[in-house]
Amino acid sequence: MADFELYAWAKGNALAPILFLEEAKSSYHLIPSNPNSRLVAKELKKLNPWGDVPVLIDRRPGKNNVSLFGSAAILCYLGFETKKLIPETPALHASTLQWIFWQERTIHALSIFYDSTQDVKIRAKCTQNLKQSFKKIDSWLKNRAYISEEFSIADIALFFTIRNPENYGILISEYKNIRNWMSRINNRTATKRALGISFY
Numbered sequence: 001m002a003d004f005e006l007y008a009w010a011k012g013n014a015l016a017p018i019l020f021l022e023e024a025k026s027s028y029h030l031i032p033s034n035p036n037s038r039l040v041a042k043e044l045k046k047l048n049p050w051g052d053v054p055v056l057i058d059r060r061p062g063k064n065n066v067s068l069f070g071s072a073a074i075l076c077y078l079g080f081e082t083k084k085l086i087p088e089t090p091a092l093h094a095s096t097l098q099w100i101f102w103q104e105r106t107i108h109a110l111s112i113f114y115d116s117t118q119d120v121k122i123r124a125k126c127t128q129n130l131k132q133s134f135k136k137i138d139s140w141l142k143n144r145a146y147i148s149e150e151f152s153i154a155d156i157a158l159f160f161t162i163r164n165p166e167n168y169g170i171l172i173s174e175y176k177n178i179r180n181w182m183s184r185i186n187n188r189t190a191t192k193r194a195l196g197i198s199f200y
Contacts, residue, residue: 013160141177
């Protein structure tokens, strides 16, 4: 039996845990789960009240089948449990987590708000706020290869949240440092494996 069981689908940041598991070379069993299917969503609600993906179950001995939903929570759990892709130094450890929390409450929240409405004015406001966030990230990545000192769960979380900026009226060409950072992540072997998975 694999160490981890992952319910996921090719949408948004639901792919983030897959990249972690591929990077960490962890043993996992992927269960393709389209949350748009009523039958699948009904089954997912037994694991996640919202019937959405991703959902992770820790099948390792002694872990009591711990079940978690949400990419941010899953990434943090995997980092803590495997001691991979998360810095051990307290300051860098905290910095990595703060980026995950920040992207959840800003970029992820804004993108969800944008997708939930057809109101042109509201969408324009979301795009404006997203552009401000992109500027902050771009500035942070100046002279940095990754968000922390090395590739970490912060990069994984942020990458899957902002990798399709054109969906929100944002041109990635305007953010040189983000563009280079995304290219570095896209060129990683584990990323190619994760993005190459067929869910159909």
